[in-house]
Amino acid sequence: MTPPLPEIPLLDLSLAQRDKPAFIAQLRGMLVNGGFAYLAHTPVSKELVDNMVDSTAKFFALPADVKDSVTMNDSAHFNGYLRKGSVENPTREQFNYGDDSGTWPAEGAPVYHKIHGSTPWPDDAVFPGGRAVMKDYYTQLKLLSLQFTEYVAEALGLSPDAFESISEPDVAMRQLRCKLLRYPTCPPSTTGFVPHTDSNFLTYLLQASDEPGLEIQNSSGEWFAAPPIRGTFILLTGKILEKVTHGLVKAPLHRVVSPTQGTRYSVGYFQGVAMDTRVAETKFEFPQELLDMKRARQEREGDTTEFRFTESDKIPTGEGVLNFKLRAHPLVTYKYYPELFPKFFPDGLPAKYATAAH
Ligand SMILES: O=C(O)CCC(=O)C(=O)O
C-alpha cells in the first residue's frame, strides 16, 4: 500500500481490535477536525473488492440498449441507470441500486416511503454474475457501516447504540444505497462532479480504478487530491451527521475532476438514517472535551458562528430526499408520483423529456 498522504488521515480499522481506545481517539480527531479519511483493513475481502471493481467496469461496458433497459426512468425508487448528459451529470454515467426487498408502502404511509424498493437489473445472460457480486458488496458494506456507526458514536462520547434512535429497526429501510460511477476521459480541468457535501450520514467510496480525480477540501478551505489507494475506502461524513451533532462533525466539500486519460470508476455506498427522522428533533449530549475540540477548530478556522437548524431540517429526511430526487428526475415524477408532479413541474415536462413520456 502506498503511504497515506499527510493531508488525509488513514484510519486502520484493525487497530479497533488491537487497541480500541487508540482507534477511537484517532476517529474522534478525524470526525471533529476534517470529516474525511482513508479507511484501511476493513473486513470487506480483497476478493470481493476485486470482483466489484471488475463488475463495475463490465456494467458500464454493456451495450447502450442493455443499460437503457434498466433506466432509472422506469424506477419509482430512483434505482437504475442514468446516461450522461443531465445537468448534474454532464459527463459521468451512473447506476444506483439498493436493497431489493422493498414492498410498496402500506395505505396511509408517507409518500417518501416509496423511495425504498427494488432495482432494475440487467439479465444474468448479458451480465453474468454481476448482480450477485453487487448485492454481496452491498451486504458487506452494510455490515461494515453498522459496526462503524457504533465506533462513531463512541468517538463522539455517546453510547455505542446512540444512533439507533435515528435508525429504522428494519435495516433495509435506512436509505442505504450504492452508486456506481464512470468518468470518461475529458479535456484538462473538466468537472466530473461539482463541489458538494454529501447529504447522508456517512459515505464509503471505493475508487475502482487507478485514475485520480477526487479532491477534498479541508476545514481551512484548501483542496487536496485523494488519489486511489488500493485496499482502502474513502470515508466522508455527510450533512445528516453534521446536523445531528450540531456541527461538532463537519461534512467536507469534495469534487471530482474528470480524468485526462483512461477512465475513472468509483462506487459510493451512501449510509442514511430512518426516513422519518427529523434532524431538528434529535438531541445528543456531547462531553465537554468534544465541545472544546469543536471550539478549537472553529477558532483555527476563524468561524465561531453558532450552529442553527434550517427549515428543511424540520421535515422528515425521507421527504427531503424525495423532494430532491423528484426535482432531478422529471420522468420518474411524471410516471410514479403524478400527484406531486404539478408542484415540481407547473409548466409540464421539460421539453427534452416530453416525447420520452409517451
Ligand atoms: O466519484 C467519486 O469518487 C465521488 C462521487 C461523489 O462524491 C458523489 O457522487 O457524491
Ligand SMILES: [Fe+2]
Ligand atoms: Fe459526494
